[in-house]
Amino acid sequence: MEGVDHLAHERNRSQFDVNDMKIVWAGSREAFEVSDRMSRLVANDPAFRKDNRVHLTRKELFKNTLRKAAYAWKKIIELKLSEEEAGRLRFFVDEPAYTDLHWGMFVPFLKGQGTEEQLQKWLPLAYKMQIIGCYAQTELGHGSNVQWLETTATFDPKTDEFWWPGGLGKVSTHAVVFARLITNGRDYGVHGFIVQIRSLDDHSVLPGITIGDIGVKFGNGAYNTMDNGVMHFDHIRIPRNQLLMRFSQVTREGKYVQSDVPRQLVYGTMVYVRKTIVIDASNALSRAVCIATRYSAVRRQFGSQDGVETQVINYKTQQSRLFPLLASAYAFRFVGEWLQWLYTDVTQRLAANDFSTLPEAHACTAGLKSITTAATADGIEECRKLCGGHGYLCSSGLPELFAVYVPACTYEGDNVVLLLQVARFLVKTVSQLVSGKKPVGTTAYMGRLQHLMESTCKVQKAEDWLNPSIVLEAFEVRSARMSVECAKRLSQFTNQEEGFHELSPSLVEAAVAHCQLIIVAKFIEKLQGDIPGNGVKDQLQKLCSIYALFTLHKHLGDFLSTSTITPKQASLADDQLRSLYAQVRPNAVALVDAFNYTDHYLGSILGRYDGNVYPNLYDEAWKDPMNDTAVPDGYHEYIKPLLKQQLRNSRL
Ligand SMILES: CCCCCCCCCCC/C=C/C(=O)SCCNC(=O)CCNC(=O)[C@H](O)C(C)(C)COP(=O)(O)OP(=O)(O)OC[C@H]1O[C@@H](n2cnc3c(N)ncnc32)[C@H](O)[C@@H]1OP(=O)(O)O
Ligand SMILES: Cc1cc2nc3c(=O)[nH]c(=O)nc-3n(C[C@H](O)[C@H](O)[C@H](O)COP(=O)(O)OP(=O)(O)OC[C@H]3O[C@@H](n4cnc5c(N)ncnc54)[C@H](O)[C@@H]3O)c2cc1C
Numbered sequence: 105m106e107g108v109d110h111l112a113h114e115r116n117r118s119q120f121d122v123n124d125m126k127i128v129w130a131g132s133r134e135a136f137e138v139s140d141r142m143s144r145l146v147a148n149d150p151a152f153r154k155d156n157r158v159h160l161t162r163k164e165l166f167k168n169t170l171r172k173a174a175y176a177w178k179k180i181i182e183l184k185l186s187e188e189e190a191g192r193l194r195f196f197v198d199e200p201a202y203t204d205l206h207w208g209m210f211v212p213f214l215k216g217q218g219t220e221e222q223l224q225k226w227l228p229l230a231y232k233m234q235i236i237g238c239y240a241q242t243e244l245g246h247g248s249n250v251q252w253l254e255t256t257a258t259f260d261p262k263t264d265e266f267w268w269p270g271g272l273g274k275v276s277t278h279a280v281v282f283a284r285l286i287t288n289g290r291d292y293g294v295h296g297f298i299v300q301i302r303s304l305d306d307h308s309v310l311p312g313i314t315i316g317d318i319g320v321k322f323g324n325g326a327y328n329t330m331d332n333g334v335m336h337f338d339h340i341r342i343p344r345n346q347l348l349m350r351f352s353q354v355t356r357e358g359k360y361v362q363s364d365v366p367r368q369l370v371y372g373t374m375v376y377v378r379k380t381i382v383i384d385a386s387n388a389l390s391r392a393v394c395i396a397t398r399y400s401a402v403r404r405q406f407g408s409q410d411g412v413e414t415q416v417i418n419y420k421t422q423q424s425r426l427f428p429l430l431a432s433a434y435a436f437r438f439v440g441e442w443l444q445w446l447y448t449d450v451t452q453r454l455a456a457n458d459f460s461t462l463p464e465a466h467a468c469t470a471g472l473k474s475i476t477t478a479a480t481a482d483g484i485e486e487c488r489k490l491c492g493g494h495g496y497l498c499s500s501g502l503p504e505l506f507a508v509y510v511p512a513c514t515y516e517g518d519n520v521v522l523l524l525q526v527a528r529f530l531v532k533t534v535s536q537l538v539s540g541k542k543p544v545g546t547t548a549y550m551g552r553l554q555h556l557m558e559s560t561c562k563v564q565k566a567e568d569w570l571n572p573s574i575v576l577e578a579f580e581v582r583s584a585r586m587s588v589e590c591a592k593r594l595s596q597f598t599n600q601e602e603g604f605h606e607l608s609p610s611l612v613e614a615a616v617a618h619c620q621l622i623i624v625a626k627f628i629e630k631l632q633g634d635i636p637g638n639g640v641k642d643q644l645q646k647l648c649s650i651y652a653l654f655t656l657h658k659h660l661g662d663f664l665s666t667s668t669i670t671p672k673q674a675s676l677a678d679d680q681l682r683s684l685y686a687q688v689r690p691n692a693v694a695l696v697d698a699f700n701y702t703d704h705y706l707g708s709i710l711g712r713y714d715g716n717v718y719p720n721l722y723d724e725a726w727k728d729p730m731n732d733t734a735v736p737d738g739y740h741e742y743i744k745p746l747l748k749q750q751l752r753n754s755r756l
Contacts, residue, residue: 110715111693114401118694124637125698128644129434131441140700142192147704151175152197154707157325158498159729166274169329173201177233195387196705200330200508202236202271208380210237210271213280213373217296217348226298235304238271239373240335241282248521250282250371253294255337259287259344259358268515272333273317277302279335280373285347287358296348296370301335312340323507324498366459368466375465377516378473379447383440385476388509389483390433394696395501395711396426396487401693402715403492417692423685426490428654429483430688430695431647436476438630439623443472464545467529470522471619477512478519484509491710494717499724501708520612523619527590527611528604530618534591546622549580556584563673566680570645572628575652578668579621582659585666586614617662624652643691646684653681 109115115122130136146152152172160168176197180190194203211230214237218226229235244267246252272279278300285295301313309315314336321327344354351369353361400417407414416422450465488495488502495502513519533547543550550556559581562574569575590611597603604611627648635641656663656677663669669677688695703712709720725731 106714106716108714108716110717111398111401111713114693115697117690119691120639120643120694121637122694122697124640125643125695126700128635128637128640129437129698129700136700138189139192142189143196143700143702143705145179146193146196147702149179152704154198154704155499157199157329158504160325162320162328165325165329166331169199169201170275172197172199173203176203196702198705198707200270200327202238202275202331204330205238205270206230206233206236206276209239209373209377210276210278210280212376213239213296214298214348216372216376217350217370219349222298222345222348222350235278235300236271236276237278237280237298238269238276238333240269240272240279240299242268244334248518250294253282253284255281255283256291257281257283257285257295257297257342257347259285259354267318267334268332269335270330270332272301272315272335273331274333275331276333277304277307280348285352285354285360287354287360290360292352292360292362293367294370295352297342298346298348299340299342310340312338314338322510323504325504326507327511365457366462368462369454371466374516375469376447378469378522379440379443381512381516382436382443382469382472382476385480385512386433386436386440388505388512389429389436389480390696390699391701391706392484392487392502392505393426393429393433394699394701395706395708396490396495397430397692397696398712398715399491399494399500399710399717400426402710402717417689420682420685422490423689424681425486427650427685427688427692429486430692431650431654432479432483433699434644434647435623435627435651436480439472439476439626442626442629443468461545463529464547467526468546468622470517471526471615472622473516474513474519474522474526475616475619475623481506481510481513494710494721497709497721499709499721501706501711504707523612523615524608526615526618527608530587530614531591531594531604531611534587546618546625549621550584550587552580553584553588556581557588561669561673563669563676566676566683569653569677569680570649572631572648575649576625576628578656578663579617579624579652582662582666582668583614583617583621585668586610586617586662589666590614613662617659620655620659624648624655627651643688643695646688647695650681650684650688653677653684657681 127133127136130139152175157165157168176193179185180193183189185193191207194207211227214223214226214230226235230237241247241250241253243253243255245254247268269276269279278298281297281299282294283297285292300310301315302309314334316334318332318334321330321332344356347354351363351365355361397417400422401415403416404413405416407419417426446461446465446468450461453459453461484502484506488500488506491500491502494500498504530547533543533550537543537550537553556577559577561578561581563569590607593607593610594600594603597606631641631645631648635644656669657674660674664671664674697713706712709724710717712720730736
């Protein structure tokens with residue numbers, strides 16, 4: 105029945121104030137207010153409808169995305185929205201589009217790599233969208249290995265194929281292009297250039313440049329709203345001052361001048377985007393968990409008592425699959441908040457030519473991007489499975505969410521390649537201990553290596569696993585022992601690079617252990633701070649324990665093989681986990697209500713706020729164009745002749 109809250113009984117059971125949790129999830133009351141207002145603005149405007157996407161052809165889909173992006177831009181101007189409001193509005197429009205790359209990569213690259221003079225020229229054009237930019241770094245032959253990009257930019261004192269860049273295929277007028285800078289016959293490696301690629305008069309592609317869309321990508325709708333492109337340069341010429349020269353310059357005479365800064369600063373935009381992707385992982389996972397939790401509370405199957413079947417959310421197996429994902433969504437939210445702080449801090453230090461925390465920022469953004477996107481992609485798929493057959497319908501919102509999200513494991517750095525960067529950082533940290541260098545930041549725990557190598561876990565009963573200090577030390581011991589073991593085995597190789605490649609699978613596991621420690625540590629830190637709201641902190645403590653103990657359970661091999669814990673302590677952790685599931689159970693629906701997602705943004709019949717699933721699932725089916733006629737297209741050509749033939753055969 106419309107208007108009835110079929111989940112009221114679930115909401116009445118919660119043991120905390122969901123409105124207080126909404127503020128904690130949003131990060132602040134101001135952030136909540138902006139998000140709430142923008143999500144409702146989008147949800148209430150039919151111009152932003154998205155339930156028809158799966159029925160559109162690729163070209164219709166793309167044109168529809170251009171329409172929405174233009175409409176959103178007009179709204180932003182008309183309502184005089186702030187940068188924060190505009191960003192939230194585009195987020196709730198929920199459609200990968202060229203604007204993601206214009207605002208998410210092109211503008212940040214200009215801001216990070218341009219000189220004051222270059223910013224004064226290009227930023228006003230970009231902010232007013234008088235030019236539309238993309239980020240052209242990946243080539244057909246190289247994406248991960250940036251240092252081996254082949255496009256060259258040769259300085260001519262007298263006067264190159266990109267693949268994947270989002271927005272490039274049909275929309276962008278300009279590109280940030282990565283190319284090897286060659287001047288006076290010497291290759292100075294990869295640098296960033298701004299290149300106009302289309303006419304601002306008629307959008308035609310400029311001479312010497314070939315541009316196209318790379319074709320249909322994974323999934324219906326999904327990322328096909330984005331014109332990822334291919335571009336080929338054939339000896340085009342650009343002015344010298346379109347080399348972005350904040351960190352290195354080429355003089356009029358062709359002389360290369362490198363400021364006294366790490367060459368990796370040219371990678372700054374990737375660090376920025378990886379940080380953003382970690383925050384976005386909590387958005388995507390929380391969306392899937394919201395759908396699966398509400399539906400799990402609606403769905404009843406087997407186990408009837410008094411003639412009423414059991415809610416599937418009451419099955420321990422459903423809880424053991426769903427609640428760790430709920431906990432992960434909150435865990436990624438808070439580690440994302442911390443990573444935002446780290447990024448801001450590093451940026452301020454760079455402005456003062458303090459590069460001391462640059463390695464930490466790179467390792468943290470790379471590693472956390474890798475493990476949060478992997479867990480989120482797997483988590484969305486698990487949420488689809490948690491919803492049984494109906495989870496496979498596009499009207500559940502889950503197939504498209506998965507298809508849009510899963511490339512996050514690849515873009516902005518393949519997850520394994522990034523974990524190897526973390527491994528390199530850890531091995532270096534351990535090796536420097538010998539020379540007396542004190543580890544700081546997220547590796548500070550390595551400074552207590554002697555203790556961690558000798559420590560024994562103090563758990564004697566299940567409840568001991570609720571002690572944050574015991575949990576934190578277990579994760580520190582596991583990570584430290586894995587890193588030290590890798591470093592020790594690596595030291596047996598005469599050729600360190602050869603040893604690194606040989607041991608890379610174990611090194612990746614050590615990197616995962618370190619990054620999971622960071623997530624646990626930041627969740628615990630968050631709870632040591634002021635958490636306002638009735639019953640809110642208690643719920644978050646439960647979720648923190650679930651994230652930690654589920655992670656421990658999932659990586660039990662690490663904890664046992666490093667003798668961090670005993671099998672008995674592992675069993676006590678499982679007992680505590682099941683008890684925590686029972687404690688979270690009455691709060692589950694309220695914990696996903698706290699994400700404050702509109703039905704429009706969720707785009708899911710199964711995840712409707714009112715839980716009125718079945719009538720709406722049935723009605724949605726009839727809207728499919730397949731049901732426009734009772735007799736399907738093709739009957740007269742292919743079915744009727746077959747039936748008649750069979751009838752004739754049966755009479756012979
Ligand atoms: C609200 C909505 C949100 C939506 C979310 C955003 C969606 C955005 C859409 C995304 C679209 C996708 C865009 C893209 O994919 S753009 C292209 C991305 N490409 C990559 O990420 C390439 C990955 N490869 C690399 O980053 C580098 O090649 C790699 C780091 C793997 C190796 O670099 P390099 O060979 O130069 O360096 P070395 O391994 O030799 O290391 C040398 C030292 O440099 C340090 N280092 C490396 N990278 C960095 C860095 N970024 N910052 C600081 N330091 C760095 C490295 O640790 C070494 O240091 P040591 O010598 O001390 O060990
Ligand atoms: C949806 C989407 C949008 C994108 N948007 C953009 C964009 O806007 N701009 C842009 O420039 N690029 C973009 N990209 C490209 C993206 O950045 C690259 O695909 C990504 O960096 C991975 O690089 P690759 O494709 O070369 O993978 P590869 O590195 O070729 O990976 C293939 C396999 O090799 C393994 N591998 C590679 N190197 C190593 C190693 N050293 N050790 C162990 N294993 C290794 C990887 O783990 C992986 O399993 C986009 C990609 C996608 C999917």
